[in-house]
Amino acid sequence: xxxxxxxxxxxxxxxxxxxxxxxxxxxxxxxxxxxxxxxxxxxxxxxxxxxxxxxxxxxxxxxxxxxxxxxxxxxxxxxxxxxxxxxxxxxxxxxxxxxxxxxxxxxxxxxxxxxxxxxxxxxxxxxxxxxxxxxxxxxxxxxxxxxxxxxxx
Numbered sequence: 001x002x003x004x005x006x007x008x009x010x011x012x013x014x015x016x017x018x019x020x021x022x023x024x025x026x027x028x029x030x031x032x033x034x035x036x037x038x039x040x041x042x043x044x045x046x047x048x049x050x051x052x053x054x055x056x057x058x059x060x061x062x063x064x065x066x067x068x069x070x071x072x073x074x075x076x077x078x079x080x081x082x083x084x085x086x087x088x089x090x091x092x093x094x095x096x097x098x099x100x101x102x103x104x105x106x107x108x109x110x111x112x113x114x115x116x117x118x119x120x121x122x123x124x125x126x127x128x129x130x131x132x133x134x135x136x137x138x139x140x141x142x143x144x145x146x147x148x149x150x151x152x153x
Contacts, residue, residue, distance in 0.1 A: 001070040004079075006031070006091040009056060010063035012098045019101060028069045034097035035071065035090075039078050043103065047086040054088045056095045069094075081116075085129065 008016070013027070020030035038044055047054075069090075071079065079090045088096075117128045 001072055002076045003068055003070055004076065004090060006067050006069060006094050007064050008067065008091055008095050008098070009058075010065050012095050013065035013067065015101075016067075016098050019098070028067060031067065031069050031094055031097075032071055032075070034101065035069075035079065035094060036075055038093060038097045038100075039075065039082070043100070047082065047088055054086075054092045056092055 016031060016034075017027050019034075020027040023030060023033075025033070079093065082088045082093060083090070118125050119128060120126070
């Protein structure tokens with residue numbers, strides 16, 4: 001488990017505490033549960049459409065709460081990838097998960113998580129991100145070879 005710090009609005013922290021109490025766990029444990037459900041859901045896939053950095057809603061004079069959470073290695077790496085690929089901080093994802101808790105609890109349609117593969121095309125590394133299993137490298141390579149517009153350089 002890795003210690004990481006999130007900052008969430010105080011009203012969301014109170015909601016997290018309420019949800020955790022209803023489920024008989026500590027707020028940090030429930031936060032991990034919510035994040036795990038989020039990254040395993042179809043909703044998470046939709047974050048790949050984001051074009052700009054996502055921030056939590058703020059209001060003037062809003063109180064914030066700093067919370068330490070301890071995700072397992074795999075979840076932590078997934079959350080770090082979210083920051084890089086989807087431009088969503090762990091704090092934003094947790095806030096989103098708290099605000100959409102009811103959807104995550106009712107959503108039993110868990111998906112496979114994403115996979116990444118590096119392939120070399122024209123002597124340049126290309127990262128391919130897929131949901132579920134990565135297709136055979138030859139198929140991916142052929143697709144890119146046939147669809148990339150070359151600038152002659």
